[in-house]
Amino acid sequence: MKYWLMKTEPDAYSWDDLKSEPNHTDHWDGIRNYAARNHMRDMSVGDLVFFYHSMIKVPAIVGIAKVVKEAYPDHTQFDPDAKYFDPKSPQDNPRWDMVNIQAFQELDTEVTIKELKAIPELSEMALFRISRLSVQPVTEVEWKLITGMRKLQPVK
DNA sequence: GCCAACGTTGGC
């Protein structure tokens, strides 16, 4: 079992948006960064994901999602009308992948970046070291520490 | 709005 963190701007797509999808599940399209893509390719069904809201007043981990489908080609790279259309991506060897995630667990309250920053054991998190990486690994130690800070409940 | 960090592009 591996652990991850995925960032999203809630104005574009939020935790509530994911929860309102059929089966609380959606595909994670639009990733156009090789490091982030490679992390998605390393994901396995059952891996857990911190769902993180960025570009807002109080950036925070707002929920826990689960990987329910492993990496497969992101169809939006071939759609000329899509925001993340990539005309240079070869049809027979697509550059960009996505995974499917499902909203899995609720936190009783969100875990803010301020709170995370105050914890010395978390100072090496990719979240702080590699600021622009929108899909990133979380270590087991980091995962257990953070999830231990909150009550978790299944998403209904 | 500012600015640091980092990725991408393109000239040479």
Next chain:
DNA sequence: GCCAACGTTGGC
């Protein structure tokens, strides 16, 4: 292959 210019991310 190098590197300057530029664009984007994202916290503050």
